[in-house]
Amino acid sequence: MSAANATEPSGTSTSEAKPPRGPLVAGNGKLFGIVILGVIALCLVAGIVIALISASNDSARSQRLKEQGIHVPVTVNNCLGLLGGTGSTPAGFVCHGTYVVDGKTYHEVIGAKGTFSRPGVIVAGVADPTQPSTVVTAQSASSPQSSVTAYVIVSLLALVLVGTLLWMVILVRRRRAERELVPTTQ
Helix, strand or coil: CCHHHHHHHCCCCCCCCCCCCCCCCCHHHHHHHHHHHHHHHHHHHHHHHHHHHHHHHHHHHHHHHHHHHHEEEEEEEEEEEEEEECCCCCEEEEEEEEECCEEEEEEEEEEECCCCCCCCCEEEEEEECCCCCCEHHHHHHCCCCCCCCCHHHHCCCCCHHHHHHHHHHHHHHHHHHHHHHCCCCC
16 A cells, blocks of 8 residues: 555545535634624724814913913023924924913923024913913914814814725625625524
8 A cells, every 4th residue: 555545535636625524614804804804993982082182272272371371580591402203303302391370380381382492581471271381472372273273183083984985895795795705504
């Protein structure tokens, strides 16, 4: 008996191929794709909700600073330079300052101040009445800000979500069509 005959069951040859036992599983790749797209869609929904909340909070803070802000003199403590993308050119400054609201002293970043000021210089600031630890320059608090730009990210995420959902619908329809074409044996 040869080595090939010893491993083969009697009556079969290597040129014959038998179909696998049990039902054929069709469309597992599409099911996996549908599940992955579902997870992506859920992540996009969470991102949209978070971005929407953030945008509305920023818009409300800007409105509050403009209408009800507490005007305070802010003494600059220091300004740190920010580097640009290549690391060789300055992109702006972050300045820390000290100010007093309702008898309490705050040491915070001066929001919307991108220019250098020497330590000890006093700049006009506006503190948030509901969160006095937030202060911006008086000039930025009084300037008109577009609330539309805050919702650009939300809009982009919503477009990606719509595309993902459409892709899911296409995959589900294709999977259903393939199931209807597969004959059932009883």
